[in-house]
Amino acid sequence: MLRKSFAVILFFVTSGLGLHQAEARKLNIVTTLPSLASITQSIGGDYVDVYSITRGVQDAHYVEAKPSYMVRMNRADLLIYSGLELEIGWLPLLIQGARNDRLAVGSPGNLNAAMALSEEEVLERPRGEVDRSMGDVHPTGNPHYLLNPHNGIRAAELIAERLVQLDPEHKIQFEQNLERFRKMMEEKIAEFERQAANLKGREVVCYHVHWSYLLQWLGMRNAGYIELRPGIPPTPRHKREIIQLMQERGVKVVIVSSWKEPTRAQEVANAVGASLLVLPGEVNAMPGAEDYLAWIDYLVTHLSKAFSQE
Amino acid sequence: MKRSMCIILCLVSYHLSMNCSYGQVSADAAATGISRAFNPALSVNALFDGLASNRSKPLLEESGLKGGLHYQEICLEMSANVDVYLQSKVAIAAEEEGGLEVEEAYVSTLRMPIPVIIRGGKMLSTFGRHNLYHLHHMAFAEPPMILEQVFGPNLNEVGVEASYLAPAPWYMDITAGLLDGKNARLFESEKPSSLAYLCHLDNLWDLTDEITLRLGGSFLTGQRGLYYGDAERTPIGPDTVGISSRVWGADFHLKWRPLEFGRYHSFTLQGEYVHTQLDIDGRLTGPLHGFFLQALGQISLMWWLQARYDWFDRSRDLHGFFPEPTNLSYDQGQNIAGNRWSFSIAFVPTEFSAYRLQYNMIDIGGHKENQILAQVNVTIGSHPAHTY
Numbered sequence: 284m285l286r287k288s289f290a291v292i293l294f295f296v297t298s299g300l301g302l303h304q305a306e307a308r309k310l311n312i313v314t315t316l317p318s319l320a321s322i323t324q325s326i327g328g329d330y331v332d333v334y335s336i337t338r339g340v341q342d343a344h345y346v347e348a349k350p351s352y353m354v355r356m357n358r359a360d361l362l363i364y365s366g367l368e369l370e371i372g373w374l375p376l377l378i379q380g381a382r383n384d385r386l387a388v389g390s391p392g393n394l395n396a397a398m399a400l401s402e403e404e405v406l407e408r409p410r411g412e413v414d415r416s417m418g419d420v421h422p423t424g425n426p427h428y429l430l431n432p433h434n435g436i437r438a439a440e441l442i443a444e445r446l447v448q449l450d451p452e453h454k455i456q457f458e459q460n461l462e463r464f465r466k467m468m469e470e471k472i473a474e475f476e477r478q479a480a481n482l483k484g485r486e487v488v489c490y491h492v493h494w495s496y497l498l499q500w501l502g503m504r505n506a507g508y509i510e511l512r513p514g515i516p517p518t519p520r521h522k523r524e525i526i527q528l529m530q531e532r533g534v535k536v537v538i539v540s541s542w543k544e545p546t547r548a549q550e551v552a553n554a555v556g557a558s559l560l561v562l563p564g565e566v567n568a569m570p571g572a573e574d575y576l577a578w579i580d581y582l583v584t585h586l587s588k589a590f591s592q593e
Numbered sequence: 594m595k596r597s598m599c600i601i602l603c604l605v606s607y608h609l610s611m612n613c614s615y616g617q618v619s620a621d622a623a624a625t626g627i628s629r630a631f632n633p634a635l636s637v638n639a640l641f642d643g644l645a646s647n648r649s650k651p652l653l654e655e656s657g658l659k660g661g662l663h664y665q666e667i668c669l670e671m672s673a674n675v676d677v678y679l680q681s682k683v684a685i686a687a688e689e690e691g692g693l694e695v696e697e698a699y700v701s702t703l704r705m706p707i708p709v710i711i712r713g714g715k716m717l718s719t720f721g722r723h724n725l726y727h728l729h730h731m732a733f734a735e736p737p738m739i740l741e742q743v744f745g746p747n748l749n750e751v752g753v754e755a756s757y758l759a760p761a762p763w764y765m766d767i768t769a770g771l772l773d774g775k776n777a778r779l780f781e782s783e784k785p786s787s788l789a790y791l792c793h794l795d796n797l798w799d800l801t802d803e804i805t806l807r808l809g810g811s812f813l814t815g816q817r818g819l820y821y822g823d824a825e826r827t828p829i830g831p832d833t834v835g836i837s838s839r840v841w842g843a844d845f846h847l848k849w850r851p852l853e854f855g856r857y858h859s860f861t862l863q864g865e866y867v868h869t870q871l872d873i874d875g876r877l878t879g880p881l882h883g884f885f886l887q888a889l890g891q892i893s894l895m896w897w898l899q900a901r902y903d904w905f906d907r908s909r910d911l912h913g914f915f916p917e918p919t920n921l922s923y924d925q926g927q928n929i930a931g932n933r934w935s936f937s938i939a940f941v942p943t944e945f946s947a948y949r950l951q952y953n954m955i956d957i958g959g960h961k962e963n964q965i966l967a968q969v970n971v972t973i974g975s976h977p978a979h980t981y
Contacts (some may be wrong), residue, residue, distance in 0.1 A: 338802070340853040347850065348981050349805060350764040350797045357758055358710055372978045379680070379701075382708035382758045389677075415945060415973075515943070518895065543852055544894070 306500070310450050313356050315364040315374060316343055317566035319396055319438070320431045320495075321575040323363060325464045330453045334359075336377075339381045339567030343369055343540040344419070344514075348376035356381035361449060361532060363442060366397030367405065390581035394445050400428055401436035406495045418512025430497040432472050432579045439464050475583045476501075481590055488529055490539040490548045493564065499580060506534050509551055517547060529555045536589050540564035560589050633673035633681075636974035640665040643967045649727040663689050665968070666728050668696070672977050678703055682977070684727065696727065704880055708758040718748045719756070719768045720811045721844040723855045723885075730979055732889050733935050734968045738903040739867045741881030742915060745778045745841060748813070750789065764797040769935075774815040778915060779869075781836040782816035789815025789838075804849045805981075811842035816923050817871065824918035827947045839870040859891040871914060880910035897939040906930040931957035945972045 289588045310331045314320040320335035326335065336352050340355045343365070356362060356377055378386055378393075385392035397405070408424035409417075443461040447454045468565050485501035487494075490509045498505055507528050511521045528534070535557045539548040542564050552559040562582055563569040572578040602784045665688070672682040684697040699714025717725050723740060724747060736746040749932045754770035770791035774780040780789055817836040820826040829836075843866045850859040864886040871878050883905030907915055907929045919963040937951035946969075953964040 338852050342856055345856045348978065349799070350795075350981060351799045351805070352767070353758065354764050375979060376978055379710065380758075381704070382705065382710055384704045384706065388703050415943075542854065542856075544857055551841075 310361060311359045311363045312363065312405055312448065313352075313359040314362075315370050315430070317568075318435075318575050318578065319363050319365065319442075320437045321566050321578075322429075322435060322439050322464070323442050323446075325337070325575070326439055326457055326460045327446055328456060328460050330450060330456060331446070337565070339563065339565040339569070339572065340542060342540075342564070344372070345375050346370070348373040348380070350380060352377050353380040353382075356386060357383045358428060359383065360385060361392045361394060361445065363394045363445075365426050365429075366395035367423045367428075368421050369426035374573075391445065391542065394442065396441060397426065397436045399441040399569055400434060404428075404434075406499065407492065416512075421513030421514075425495050427493055428496050429575075430477070430494060430579075431500040432468055433500065434496065435579070436465055436468050455563070468576065471580070476578065477586055479583050482586055485536075485590055486532060486534050487532050487536045488525060488540050488551070490537070490543055490545075493540050494538055495563075499555055501586070503584070503586075506532055509537070509539075509548055514543065524546070526551055526554045529557060536560055536586075538562055541568045558589055560585060562586075631673070632976035633671040634970055634977060636670050636976035638666075638668045638670070638727075638970070638972045638976070639669075640729055641942070641969040641971075644963060644964060645966075646964045648962045652880070656711060665689070665734070668727060668729060670976065674703060675700060676746050686728070708760075709754065710756045712756075713753045715749060715751045716754070717792055718750060718752065718770060718772060718813075719754060719795075720744075720791060720840070721793075721809065721812055721842045721867070722846060722863070723806070723844075723865055723913075724748050725980070729882045729970055729972070731900055732887060732899055733937060734949065734966045737850060737865070737885035737887075738879055738931065739864050739865070739885060739905045742881055742883065742907065743778065743867050743869055744776060745976040748772075748776060750775055751788075752791075761801075761896070764795075765794040768793040768795070772813075772815065778822070779813075779817065779840065780815045781818045783818055784816060787816040789813060803851050804847070807844075807846035807848075809842075810846040811840075811844070813840040813842075814838065817914075821912055822910075822914045824916065834874055836874075837872045839872065841870070842866065857891070857894050859889075861887075861889040863887050863889070869915070875907070878909065880912075881905065881907045881915045895940055895942050898936075899937045901933075901934075901940065903933040903935070904931070929958045943974075946970065 308369055310327060312323055312327065312331050313334045314323055314333060314335050317335045317339045320333045322359060323331065324333045331450050334355055336355070337346055346455060349452070362378070364374060378388070384390070387393060402408070405424035405428070405439050407421075410524060413420055413422045429438065434468050439461060443457050444458045479501045484504070486504045486506040487498070488506050491510060492513045495505065507525050509517050509525055511517050515524070529551070534555070537552040539545050539562075541561055545559065545561055549559050562585060563572040565577060566572055566575055566578045569581070572581045641663070642665045644660050646660060657940040666686050668684055668686040670682070670684045672680070679700045680703050681700045682697060683695070685693060686696045687693050695715055697714070697716045699712050699716040701712040702710055705711070719725065724739060724744065740746055750772040752770055754768055756766055756768040759765040759767055761873050768791070771943045772791055774782060774787050774789035776789075780787070791811070791813045793809060793811045795807065797805055800806050803876040815838055817838045819829045819833055819836060821829065845864055847862045848859070864884060866882070866884040868882040869880060871880060883903070885901060887899065887901035892898055898900035933956070934953060934954040937945055937949050939949040941947040949966075949968040949970070951966040951968065953962075953966065955962040957962065
């Protein structure tokens with residue numbers, strides 16, 4: 284009986300190891316965000332299988348550590364995540380539960396995409412003390428850096444470097460794909476910047492601290508936030524204050540990301556006769572934002588349109 | 594079983610020997626100095642409650658709940674990576690009149706050559722799902738009745754557990770464990786070397802992107818001391834040579850959380866059935882069994898509506914092996930069946946604070962009690978995320 288049990292255990296253990304070896308032919312990659320998945324697919328091409336844990340319609344701050352994600356990660360060769368503590372509430376549980384030595388922090392299979400940015404390039408890194416009375420503050424800075432397409436190129440370079448390290452056989456293909464991606468993005472960025480020339484210096488009010496990298500890239504300014512603190516809904520008094528501020532400064536556009544419930548943002552916009560712009564918070568969050576480039580295109584086009592209709 | 598232990602020990606020793614230099618540098622461990630960068634994540638959770646009951650001795654005394662205003666529990670949790678290979682967690686709980694208890698203090702592996710996590714130390718054992726929850730993680734102010742009756746109220750022994758992620762298309766986790774066998778309600782054998790053995794099978798399927806179904810089964814066995822379950826621990830007569838406790842459990846968990854606006858709505862249906870058996874010199878009896886079923890609905894960003902039904906039957910415990918877990922005057926630990934309906938509304942403004950109003954309708958052996966509980970749940974510091 285004991286021998287039989289031992290044989291069954293041995294079968295499961297060895298078949299688990301065999302599975303890893305069999306899947307090593309094509310790099311199996313798990314990303315935390317659809318935007319990272321899209322960039323990775325552009326660089327990895329036919330030599331990678333990419334799966335994003337979160338969907339575009341999900342708010343990546345509040346994902347649950349579903350054990351089914353652990354199964355995906357158990358079989359992965361590479362994990363790519365946003366970093367800057369965006370996934371702090373769930374990714375550590377998944378990494379541990381995946382029981383995959385290759386994804387351990389510090390291993391080649393663990394890539395923090397935020398490493399593409401220097402410390403100075405990270406926006407809204409709190410200076411001085413941080414505590415929870417300030418709301419859901421990211422102590423290491425704003426993690427939504429892919430909203431600036433220049434940062435998307437930097438992330439692609441970092442990802443390409445890691446793909447070459449893990450699969451040197453396809454180094455040339457990865458480097459060619461990177462070059463193609465970079466060229467395409469640079470051309471489109473120049474086009475976007477021409478298209479968005481009317482946005483320079485314009486002010487918006489955002490529901491949540493999310494759009495800072497996009498606004499900075501386009502030369503826009505954020506006049507205030509509808510949330511009382513990051514992640515905390517506004518009080519009636521705070522709503523009145525933000526309405527007053529919008530009236531004083533003539534702000535005519537309110538931005539809310541697609542995964543936030545828009546009722547309160549709509550109330551504020553209605554109170555001052557501003558337009559409410561619901562923008563996709565991630566790749567695939569809304570129709571028309573199916574990949575990284577399409578996402579940035581959607582954001583620029585709709586922002587430009589909102590201000591041209593003013 | 595000795596062979597199983599050998600396999601586990603071999604795996605642990607292989608894993609530790611992967612870096613041979615570890616032993617050589619361990620004498621210089623203090624070289625990390627006093628850098629605060631390596632301090633453990635530290636959090637304190639405080640549970641305050643108020644209880645009103647139509648009986649003078651409320652049922653929940655065992656859980657630290659008493660009439661009037663009290664703190665139910667203050668729990669200090671620390672967790673950190675020990676080194677490249679191990680992670681550690683310590684949870685120390687203080688109750689108002691219960692002194693300090695080390696609820697958990699264990700290490701778990703961070704990396705292994707096979708998809709296994711080994712945990713060792715004092716920890717909440719993987720029997721079902723609910724036993725893994727700390728008090729502040731529970732959806733209601735007190736643990737389910739059946740877990741209080743069987744484990745009183747937690748199974749948190751010193752032991753070793755190995756959890757293997759099976760290569761199945763769905764999530765299948767197989768856990769095997771060796772426990773110290775000191776639980777007063779189940780084991781505490783006179784033989785100092787007597788261990789208890791645990792196994793658990795956990796399965797989870799994504800029915801859709803928004804709905805998961807989890808089904809699990811647990812089994813626990815170990816030698817029991819030769820005494821009855823009364824306060825005096827009356828010895829069983831010399832005719833009885835050995836008693837072993839066996840506990841079977843089945844758990845399920847159905848959860849819906851929409852992808853879009855998932856922060857605002859969710860629904861969970863969760864239940865566990867636990868059945869005990871005593872093997873008394875080869876004769877089997879089933880003195881205690883029961884279940885709980887709970888429904889948790891998140892109706893908006895900050896509001897939850899919850900209901901639970903508890904049921905247990907101790908009517909076949911003719912010899913009083915499972916004493917009453919509470920100080921109820923009417924629960925004498927024999928021939929008793931009981932149930933409890935609980936309804937609660939919770940206001941949860943952030944992940945770090947929650948306010949709950951709960952109503953309990955209890956019927957034990959025909960004695961009825963109504964309770965109203967108010968609970969405040971506050972967490973400060975860096976608290977590790979809760980499991981799914």
